[in-house]
Amino acid sequence: MSEHSSQDIDALIEMMAKLPGLGPRSARRAVLHMIRKRALLLTPLADLMQSVAVSARECLNCGNIGTSDICGICASEKRATGMLCVVEDVADLWAMERTGVFKGRYHVLGGTLSALDSVGPEQLRIPKLIDRVDSEGISEVILALNATVDGQTTAHYIADQLEGRVQLSSLAQGVPIGGELDYLDEGTITAALNARKQI
Amino acid sequence: MSEHSSQDIDALIEMMAKLPGLGPRSARRAVLHMIRKRALLLTPLADLMQSVAVSARECLNCGNIGTSDICGICASEKRATGMLCVVEDVADLWAMERTGVFKGRYHVLGGTLSALDSVGPEQLRIPKLIDRVDSEGISEVILALNATVDGQTTAHYIADQLEGRVQLSSLAQGVPIGGELDYLDEGTITAALNARKQI
Structure with missing residues (x-):
């Protein structure tokens, strides 16, 4: 991808492709989309990432991620x-x-x-x-x-x-809400059967 | 999502979820991943986005996206x-x-x-x-x-x-490389048949 786009755009695509759930193709799509929506997406995202990179930290107590040494839940x-x-x-x-x-x-x-x-x-x-x-x-x-x-x-x-x-x-094990028996593995059905509740 | 994370982190997740191919769940995963790899991913991504937001432009000639008024291909x-x-x-x-x-x-x-x-x-x-x-x-x-x-x-x-x-x-229409007839729609098979090549 030498001639068709600049080094920064290539580097951005390559780095976006490292995010979980994204690959090279979806990273290219995302980057083109962001460039088209520069003011609505690209600039605000850059600003938010910068600010999160500075402020995000693990709660010293529970390990939750937030922006203070003790997270909102612990506090x-x-x-x-x-x-x-x-x-x-x-x-x-x-x-x-x-x-x-x-x-x-x-x-x-x-x-x-x-x-x-x-x-x-x-x-x-x-x-x-x-x-x-x-x-x-x-x-x-x-x-x-x-x-x-x-x-x-x-x-x-x-x-x-x-x-x-x-x-x-x-946590209880059993049939998920909306789950169909035909699509569940035997382990889940066994667990649900063993933990059956009287009605 | 009030207590469990900061405003900036929530805003970042919400904005990431607007990218094509990402939804709320994958945006959360991506943001947690970025926070864990702050120096390797979050900060460089923020910097690259900032720089692309400033430099990306459409080629005045062909409409390609690059970082100069005339793209690398046209030039x-x-x-x-x-x-x-x-x-x-x-x-x-x-x-x-x-x-x-x-x-x-x-x-x-x-x-x-x-x-x-x-x-x-x-x-x-x-x-x-x-x-x-x-x-x-x-x-x-x-x-x-x-x-x-x-x-x-x-x-x-x-x-x-x-x-x-x-x-x-x-462009020619026909069977894609690696394509199996059984999985192709009738339109494609018809096009491939009509454009058959003597061997």
């Missing part, structure tokens, strides 16, 4: 103390938060235990979680980890560490 | 004069250019004729195309418009305007 007095929801990732925290149902606070692990990638408890803010359980007087820990092998391994490890000190729970 | 002395390839969009020009096969120059229409959206020849740089055919001594015009109804309508209109003045051609 809010409206959130119930005593309850912690443990999630793998900031994206999972945001997903939980969109439901608006959980009123406690969070703890973001930053991944899952993995022997292959040599990720141990120390890499995962698990020591910090155990600290918080003691120092914040937590009585219930909800393990909202992904229903994957790594997620469940990590949940078991944490449950072992906290056993006897707090009430532990994990 | 290059290596490109054959006398041959013009007419495309709908800058993305199409870049797609042609990636093949490296066409050695002439381009003319970007900026869309297709459309009675519904009241897009006439004046909105499409068609007058400029006719000017160029005369002033640049063009002998062959390749109509590389998309094989859609609008694209073909536009191609017919341009062919009418230029008839008798230049040699006109359009």
Whole structure:
């Protein structure tokens, strides 16, 4: 792509293509779209990125991403103390938060235990979680980890560490709302059957 | 999304979600990824966008997007004069250019004729195309418009305007390389059959 566009435009396309969910083709489309909507998209995006690059930080307490050292959730007095929801990732925290149902606070692990990638408890803010359980007087820990092998391994490890000190729970497994049995895997159907509820 | 992240981060996610190919979920993923790779992605992207926002412009001659008033292709002395390839969009020009096969120059229409959206020849740089055919001594015009109804309508209109003045051609239609007949529409198969080549 030497003659058809400038170095900066090429470099922008190449960097956009590194974002998750974008490839070379969609990066080209996005860049052309931004150039066409320069005042509405390209300039404001550049400004916002600059400002987020300066201000974004991890909450020192829970690991959420925000613009202060202690995130809005940890700082809010409206959130119930005593309850912690443990999630793998900031994206999972945001997903939980969109439901608006959980009123406690969070703890973001930053991944899952993995022997292959040599990720141990120390890499995962698990020591910090155990600290918080003691120092914040937590009585219930909800393990909202992904229903994957790594997620469940990590949940078991944490449950072992906290056993006897707090009430532990994990998210229910079963048929998703709107889910059709024919399209579900056998594991999910088995879990839903075993956890059947009397009506 | 009030408590879980800052205003700037929310605004960045909302604006990223406006890019073609991205939605709210992929915008969130992209923004989290960028924040994690701040020095490698977020800051350089902000800088590149700022610089492209300032420098990007349409080539006054062909409509390609670059960083000078006359694009690299129009300015290059290596490109054959006398041959013009007419495309709908800058993305199409870049797609042609990636093949490296066409050695002439381009003319970007900026869309297709459309009675519904009241897009006439004046909105499409068609007058400029006719000017160029005369002033640049063009002998062959390749109509590389998309094989859609609008694209073909536009191609017919341009062919009418230029008839008798230049040699006109359009891209061949047929089975794409790697294409399987079973997955092709009847129109494509019909076109490929009618344009069959003796071997």
